[in-house]
Amino acid sequence: MIDQPRLQGDKIVISVDAMGGDAGPGVVVSGMAESATKNPDIRFILHGPEEALRKLVARRRILAGRVSFRDVADVVTMDDKPSHVMRNGKSTSMWSTLEAVRKGEAHGAVSCGNTGALMALSMLCLRKLPGVSRPAIAVLWPSRNVQGFNVMLDVGADVRADAQDLLQYALMGASYARNGMNLKRPRIGLLNVGTEQHKGRAELKQAHALISRFADQANFDFVGFVEGRDIPGNVADVIVTDGFTGNVAVKTGEGTASLVSELLRESFRHSLLSRMASVLAITSLLRLKKRIDPSRVNGGVFLGLNGTVVKSHGGADATGVSSAIKLAFQLAQSGFSERLAARVASTASLTEDAQAAPDTADKKNQKNEGEQKA
């Protein structure tokens, strides 16, 4: 019933934008090499100035015979406005990276470039899924949950979202949690300033009603309103919010975690005794770092497009790039994009049914519970 990835064979091909990250193409190629070491089934198409890229790739034996190149001269910079990129972006490495997915040459795309431009070009090149009005960016967030992470979306595709958009985010986030984290029945929370039903903005109250109506047929649990402290918490697996709030929350969390690590390092440098303690404590500290290191959970996934696009952090190091590539690989391998398309299409028709006959639609499809993964 669900389409398989368009390319056959055991190899998964990831289309990688070599340009646009803060640290340049060297770090991107290092990240590819890390991924290739861990994963024999991965192949790459690399986009950017071919001559320079061939030299970087040649230094990594593990990449030999696993990379093909697309020579592209232009680059989208961090300062380019999305509107400018929409008009002039087709000659860039970013566009070329996306086009390889559109043409079916690659199973997914990864770029460290400018988020706004990448979203604008992704919408232009890959088009939105039928039934989706606003695509969203989803990130994984270290949390107290068993799986160690929560999904949060939207974290910045669009600064606004109405109730209907928030419902779509809930559906897409639930699909992502099922495929990316293997949760059969993810718990969805709607971000607000309090958990009480009377709190927050009008569109949130509408979204609350809409999402709770679709919980059963879309096979998730709706836990209602959640607060900022639940983003790293264990009451929900998926946190739904508009792109403005989500973006601020993600960056606040990153900033707080990095301040705490910095102060921790400082406090261990404070005296001779504390330096000795830090030597003994080093494995404990590394264990902690592994758990909360943003570069290990690097990668915002664009949801709601015809194809998988992963946005790696602009300041990502090789481990960060590798982790974004791994995410694109996993999603490609699970056929996530096709499953999500099927899910959104079926829910879009249910939404129409529900609007026509609100009482009966709620009971529809409940028997499918647990059978579908998308």
Place this chain on the structure above:
Amino acid sequence: MIDQPRLQGDKIVISVDAMGGDAGPGVVVSGMAESATKNPDIRFILHGPEEALRKLVARRRILAGRVSFRDVADVVTMDDKPSHVMRNGKSTSMWSTLEAVRKGEAHGAVSCGNTGALMALSMLCLRKLPGVSRPAIAVLWPSRNVQGFNVMLDVGADVRADAQDLLQYALMGASYARNGMNLKRPRIGLLNVGTEQHKGRAELKQAHALISRFADQANFDFVGFVEGRDIPGNVADVIVTDGFTGNVAVKTGEGTASLVSELLRESFRHSLLSRMASVLAITSLLRLKKRIDPSRVNGGVFLGLNGTVVKSHGGADATGVSSAIKLAFQLAQSGFSERLAARVASTASLTEDAQAAPDTADKKNQKNEGEQKA
């Protein structure tokens, strides 16, 4: 020129709501005792069921002769809606706490109760300052700045704010930073999803223009748009945002910091060696805790009212309550409320001037730089 606090003498009187916190009045009285130990000039008016409160206070020798009581039977609970409290709240300990400030019996009020109810009753009892359309709640936030903290507002007085409100938040936040953190010329940042001028919502672009126009005459530096990661950063001393975003950001930061501490504790419990390391590392860890412990920076200050109100965290322990009381004490001692009133009044007239003649108003009052503290 600036009014002194209404009560004379060297003693500062803080009006304390004994009820409404998660842990009950015992913790509130312990917090008062901690404050009284550190501060010989503090006196209290305590509101709640007098008989029970007298017993709690009698156990603390340091409080002998320093507390007067107001016997009040009713309590605002965490579940009470602000609208319900507006109609029925006048018989509660919360109302009585505020009324002591309104009547001039106390220099400031502290409550651990329901935030929405406390703001609603504060507006009803103390009234907004002339020229303020929406009061705001400001918190201190651990940061990389020299002073160790940033101010952020609004963190939840109101879920919406237009450009004019954001300007008022900037003015009030600047005053608070001058009085609370002794910064002559605070740096103000406006929270957005990126630092580029074209990003974000329409009202933020308007607010950007408004705030930068008033920076000089209101004696602050406007650093423009800042991001979530700048909230614990060092590019701005005051972060201005609407109450929805601010509330989510504060709670996300709290949640992240507490997750990191928890994982840190876990990783030190992991093996015998790491337990030994933690014994050696204990001073380093306590040093860190002291720096980021939310209970040491406990207290949201309500800005824009005729009087000082500090909201202590509902789950605050004695140290948290004591820190909220200390904040109310410091603000009362500096005559902050009166200075802020003067500042807002003068700016309100400047705003009117500026709207009438935009070009000339900008230069006005620049010579006052550094002379006024409000």
